[in-house]
Amino acid sequence: MFPASVFADAQALDIKALAHDLNEQGWHVVPQLLSPEQCAALRHNYRCDDRYRSTVVMQRHGFGRGEYRYFRYPLPDPIAQLRTRYYVPLAGLANEWMQRTGKEQAYPADHATFIEQCHARGQQRPTPLILRYRTGDFNCLHQDLYGEVHFPFQMAILLSEPGCDFHGGDFVITEQRPRMQSRAHVVPLGIGDAVIFPVNEAPRDGTRGTYRVKLRHGVSVVRSGERFTLGIIFHDAS
Template sequence: MTAEPEIRTPQLESDLEGRGWHRLPKLLTPSDCADLSAMFDADERFRSTVTMQRHGFGRGEYRYFAYPLPAVLERLRQCLYESLAPLANRWAARLGASASFPADLPAFTSLCHASGQVRPTPLLLRYRAGDYNCLHQDLYGYLHFPFQVAVLLSEPDVDFDGGEFVLTEQRPRMQSRAHVVPLRMGDAVVFAVNEAPRAGTRGTYRVKMRHGVSEIRRGERFTLGIIFHDAR
């Protein structure tokens, strides 16, 4: 991990408000990326494996980590949570939600566990030529943190072609808007899990976000997904 991730709050906040995503360049070093990708075959690290085509989720494979998480992931998850929790609370207030997110991840994890969401959600994804990830949301129960993070672990144009990270914003009474997030190896994207508040001329409205990955045309693409709420 590159020291402590540099999170510039005003930029993060205005990006998430304006378009639902913010890029964190070089969140992980190339050697962290290689170590994490290599973990894909370490069965003892994972609690379950999903073959996406079996569920109509797309094509490719992903694996949910078991607790305890690898040290670099645990540290990153805690540190990102702490940076994002104040904004999560501001969003909850604007969306009229009663949720209040504690300042640190162990406290939020305790809330998840108390409401029956006990299984870890961070995951490793592997795509090969022809694979893709359909637009979706990562909601795993009643409690959900409004942001999640994905870190690209492979290098575009070198390790793979295609495989763009995409997001859509579904806006009330308007056509959906699409985003393609430019990522290099080690870069991360912070994005809204579900609903994002947006300032309109007649007050705040809600935008529904979905994310996915376009088809990989060549090679192999790994991603680390960091979701903060645990699953039922």
């Protein structure tokens, strides 16, 4: 069963804090975006086969160890709402970043129009997913680019309680800087917290103008227990 109160009451983004964190720190956390009850409902839903279009066993592809399932269209209401609702403020920042890096591209103001653009380019399969890790599982550093068209930000929501449901299993981001060694971030997350982070690249201000860093994200080894995440990716897959 899905949470009845969908996520219409999910808090609005603090745009200033979002822009500050993504520009200065590289990622932004929205605390308690979902309630523990909503998280439990989503974890429970992992077993409902008819909700998903495909299931990936990560070790078969060298992606790490664990499993994830992509939702099928039509997305359950709460998932669709999260995607359309958080797209809007993020599109504003995305366009600022495009200008800073001298790119012509502009993202439309609403998600439906952006999805039409994905579909027109042959990217028609939905990307929101639920990931499940058990003891010893992990997610290798990666990027969620699913075709030529991609939205520059994505969101992951932790659905399990760290220190209780599982131990280990930290969300990590690495930042590859030009002509410098890479920098790692461990993002502290509680149950229901969302992390918003760049899919591919981020602009940084340097002494000689703006430069670009390349980002990858993943999850360190889950030492014990079971850890679930909801991933919201805004572009569709080819």
